[in-house]
Each structure stands twice: as structure tokens, then as C-alpha cells.
Amino acid sequence: MEVEKMILNYTSQQNELRKRISLQNNFSEDQIKLVAGVDIAYWGENNKEYGVCCIQVFDFCSKKLVEQVDYMDEITTPYISGFLAFRELPLILEAVKKLKTNPNLYMFDGNGYLHKRNMGIATHASFYLEKPTIGVAKTYYKIENTDFIMPENRTGAFTDIVIEGEVYGRALRSRRDVKPIFVSCGNEIDLDTATKITMHFIEKDSRLPIPTRYADLATHQARKLHQDDV
Known part of the structure; x- marks a missing residue:
């Protein structure tokens, strides 16, 4: 029953925030100087669950890392599908x-x-960060039983993911001969710009954009370090 109450509460909050989503740029591209990548890793210890969030900040033009931080804490909110942001x-x-x-x-x-209520973590977080956001997922989770169409095997090829007549995101082939990644607007940005920025940060040795790739790598390192602290 407690979980059912949480789901009702979380759904209500997401539906209210959903009304405020903007799929248009609230900036000009020359204003983008620093881009942050965000990822989180979890682990269990002594019957408790912990998580660490890593943020890696990159200079947009040089693609050089300029700052990195992490924060670790115990996780007390249960995992409920569709409500990861909480x-x-x-x-x-x-x-x-x-x-x-x-x-x-x-x-x-x-x-x-690219979420059944259009409120994946990138969108949900934007209302608290008050900055434009982009979601870049490594795997695709079906929405309304809709699958994606595989893009052509060439760098930059993509297919839009259309659900009930609306474009929710894109399957993007960031490099030849690699699996596609899944790009969607977070908030205050349009899908073409989100795709362009994602491709800007793709390098030859990975299908993932630099900010989220390095944030992901950082979580593995941070998790090892923090596991010794709990």
C-alpha cells in the first residue's frame, strides 16, 4: 500500500511538471561554454543501499575536463519503474x-x-537545475510497446522514435559499426540541437558523448573508493 501511495504521489508530481516542458531552445548555441555529464552508481553494504553521483564538466570547444565532483549517500527511496528521478x-x-x-x-x-510520461531523469532534473538538459541512454526501454527503427550504419544517422504520433526521441548511430544510442530532449532544448551537441562530443574510441561517458567511468571509480568508507 505504501508503494501504491508513492506511485500516485510521484505520478501527480510528474504530470504537473510535464505541463512545463519546453522542447525549444532557451539559449543560442554560442552561449554553451561548459557542459556537465551526470551519472549515478549504486551498491549494497550491510543491508543498506548507497549511491554516488558523479558530475564531469567539460569545456564545449576544447572538450577538456575542467571540473569533477561526486556525492555519496545512503539511498532510502525504493526503486520504482518510471520514477527513477525520485x-x-x-x-x-x-x-x-x-x-x-x-x-x-x-x-x-x-x-x-523518451519516457512514458515524458519525465525521464534528464527532464525531471531540469526543473531543479534550471538549465537545459539532454538525455543520452545506452539502451532502449519500450514505451507503449513501440520499438525503435534501426538507423543506417553510418555516422550521424538516426531514426525518430514516434509514439502515438509524437516524436519522443531518436535512435542515433554515433559511429559506424556500433549500437545506436538514444537521445532525447530533457528540457529547454529542441531535438535537433540535442542531437548536434551529442554528436559534437563523440570521439573515435566510444559511441557515447564525452560528458556522460566520463561520468559513467567516474561512478565506477567513485563507487570503489566510497565502498571503503561505509
Whole structure:
């Protein structure tokens, strides 16, 4: 019953935020100087669950790392499919407080608008960060039993993921001969710009954009370090 109440509460909150989503740029591209990648890793210890959020900030032009922070804490919110943001937001917001730089845009290892209520972590977090956001997921989770169409095997090829007549995101072939990644708007950005920025950060040795790729790698390192602290 407690979980059912949480689902009703979480659904209500997401539906209210959903009304405020903007799929248009609230910036000009020359304003993007710093881009942050965000990811979270979890582990269990002594019958408790912990999580660590890593944020890696990159210079947009040089693609060089300029700052990295992490924040670890115990996780007390249970995992409920479709409501991941309620578990992850507390860690993310505490990690953001540790930043000395001020990123212009955040990229998340996860979905944004590509979510059954259009409220993946990238979109949900945007209302607290008050910055444009992009979701970049490594795997696709079906929405309304809709699968994606595989894009052509060439760099930059994509197919739109259309659900009930609306574009929710894109399957993007970031490099030849690799599996596609799944790009969606978070908030305050359009899908073409989200795709363009994602491709800007693709390098030859990975199908993932630099900010989320390095945030993902950082979570593995941070998890090992923090496991010794609990």
C-alpha cells in the first residue's frame, strides 16, 4: 500500500511538471561554454543501499575536463519503474552544490522526454537545475510497446522514435559499426540541437558523448573508493 501511495504521489508530481516542458531552445548555441555529464552508481553494504553521483564538466570547444565532483549517500527511496528521478535527484542536487563552475547545459546518462510520461531523469532534473538538459541512454526501454527503427550504419544517422504520433526521441548511430544510442530532449532544448551537441562530443574510441561517458567511468571509480568508507 505504501508503494501504491508513492506511485500516485510521484505520478501527480510528474504530470504537473510535464505541463512545463519546453522542447525549444532557451539559449543560442554560442552561449554553451561548459557542459556537465551526470551519472549515478549504486551498491549494497550491510543491508543498506548507497549511491554516488558523479558530475564531469567539460569545456564545449576544447572538450577538456575542467571540473569533477561526486556525492555519496545512503539511498532510502525504493526503486520504482518510471520514477527513477525520485531516487536520483537528492544525490544529483547535492553533487551540483559542490561545483565551482556553472555549467550551461547538463547531459544525463539516461532518458529525458523518451519516457512514458515524458519525465525521464534528464527532464525531471531540469526543473531543479534550471538549465537545459539532454538525455543520452545506452539502451532502449519500450514505451507503449513501440520499438525503435534501426538507423543506417553510418555516422550521424538516426531514426525518430514516434509514439502515438509524437516524436519522443531518436535512435542515433554515433559511429559506424556500433549500437545506436538514444537521445532525447530533457528540457529547454529542441531535438535537433540535442542531437548536434551529442554528436559534437563523440570521439573515435566510444559511441557515447564525452560528458556522460566520463561520468559513467567516474561512478565506477567513485563507487570503489566510497565502498571503503561505509
